[in-house]
Amino acid sequence: MTRRAVRLMLLIVFIAAIGATAFVFRTGEHDARATEDAARRFDDAAVAALGQVAEMRAAQQAYVAAGQGEEFWIKRTASILNALRARLASLKSEVPPDASASLDEAGGTLQDFEQMDVRARELMRAGQTAAASDLIFSDGLELARKAADAIAQARTAGRVAADVALAGARRRGVFAIGTAAAVAFVTVLLLVPASPAETPAEAAVVTLPTVAQEARALDVPLEDGWTPAKRAAKTPAPPPLPAIDLAAMASLCGDLARLTDTRTLPMLLERTAGLLDASGIILWIADPDGRELNPIVAHGYPPQLVTRLGTIKREAENVTAAAFRTALLQTVKADAVSNGAIAAPLIAASGCAGVMAAEVRNRGEQQDAKLAAAAIVAAQFASLVGPPATRSHTRAEAAGA
Numbered sequence: 001m002t003r004r005a006v007r008l009m010l011l012i013v014f015i016a017a018i019g020a021t022a023f024v025f026r027t028g029e030h031d032a033r034a035t036e037d038a039a040r041r042f043d044d045a046a047v048a049a050l051g052q053v054a055e056m057r058a059a060q061q062a063y064v065a066a067g068q069g070e071e072f073w074i075k076r077t078a079s080i081l082n083a084l085r086a087r088l089a090s091l092k093s094e095v096p097p098d099a100s101a102s103l104d105e106a107g108g109t110l111q112d113f114e115q116m117d118v119r120a121r122e123l124m125r126a127g128q129t130a131a132a133s134d135l136i137f138s139d140g141l142e143l144a145r146k147a148a149d150a151i152a153q154a155r156t157a158g159r160v161a162a163d164v165a166l167a168g169a170r171r172r173g174v175f176a177i178g179t180a181a182a183v184a185f186v187t188v189l190l191l192v193p194a195s196p197a198e199t200p201a202e203a204a205v206v207t208l209p210t211v212a213q214e215a216r217a218l219d220v221p222l223e224d225g226w227t228p229a230k231r232a233a234k235t236p237a238p239p240p241l242p243a244i245d246l247a248a249m250a251s252l253c254g255d256l257a258r259l260t261d262t263r264t265l266p267m268l269l270e271r272t273a274g275l276l277d278a279s280g281i282i283l284w285i286a287d288p289d290g291r292e293l294n295p296i297v298a299h300g301y302p303p304q305l306v307t308r309l310g311t312i313k314r315e316a317e318n319v320t321a322a323a324f325r326t327a328l329l330q331t332v333k334a335d336a337v338s339n340g341a342i343a344a345p346l347i348a349a350s351g352c353a354g355v356m357a358a359e360v361r362n363r364g365e366q367q368d369a370k371l372a373a374a375a376i377v378a379a380q381f382a383s384l385v386g387p388p389a390t391r392s393h394t395r396a397e398a399a400g401a
Helices: 003-064 070-092 097-125 129-191 200-217 228-233 246-257 262-276 303-309 319-326 368-385 388-400
Strands: 278-286 292-299 330-332 340-348 351-360
Touching: 003 070, 003 097, 003 129, 070 097, 097 129, 129 246, 129 368, 246 262, 246 368, 262 278, 262 292, 262 351, 262 368, 278 319, 278 340, 292 303, 292 319, 319 330, 319 340, 319 351, 340 368, 351 368
Parallel strands: none
Antiparallel strands: 278 292, 278 351, 330 340, 340 351
16 A cells, blocks of 8 residues: 555545544534433423412412412412422423432322321311311422422432533533544554664664773773673663553443443442452542542442441541642552552542542552553543532522522
């Protein structure tokens, strides 16, 4: 194959990679917008459902209010109850399983509320206003609050699912751009003309006689039986570079990018431990205020030990807190009785969201390859966690609802 044909083939590969990247990125952006629109519609519908619960509760209380039309408010309560039941059925068709379970709970609570409402109407029509009032302001209040709480939980679960889907779409776009950049870099390297290398024979002709000539000129006797091979053998060979299984790392990063179920996190953490030769790993996640770190998942340690660890204050004097405060990778060197440690910060778009702390064997904390691998995997975990500000906003809105 001629040199021109090789260049043409590389150009075609580069153009195809750019086109595929553009397609993947555009598809990811379209999916992200669709997810955002669906999440917004679901959230608006959930807020409307919460308003209907409050309105239904107020209409029922009007049964026992002086000067109110009893039959009007009975019909009004039944109408709101039917509309709320239909809205919950509509919401259930658009949410993940976690939110669907909360909506089922809300629907069951509405059935209990309807039965209680029938009993309250019977007491009103029988002239037992005090008994009806007691039923409305005790059981009615409790059932309405329970239904509102279930809808609020479904709203929060829907938001979390939307955040996970958006993060996945963004990661696919970033992965596509990174792939295109790698292809462009390799293409440029292949197109750059290589400089002519010196042949081994030429090197021998130039170097070896020069050494002998300099020895004779300085009147320095050469060792008996000296040969280039023996002289070279006296120079210690450089130690082999520590190796990282790049195929295993690529597979792990790909699985993290496609993660949709957090129940698989322990398995992925186990694979991370194998990649880093770590005896134990803990993911520490910052609370919404960023004041302390909490251990959310661990590998290699007994559950009771992780429980006893508690939280780590931001100002604590240890390597994990230092990595969180500085957003820089920190290490602890191994000694005669303890393994080394690597604390890699989980860097999100708006700051440090937590720390991946690994206890590594065989002095891995002193190997650049292990440190780079820890930083890469920590970046993948950071995209799953999300910034503390986002989690705080979600919890605040859920509590307000």
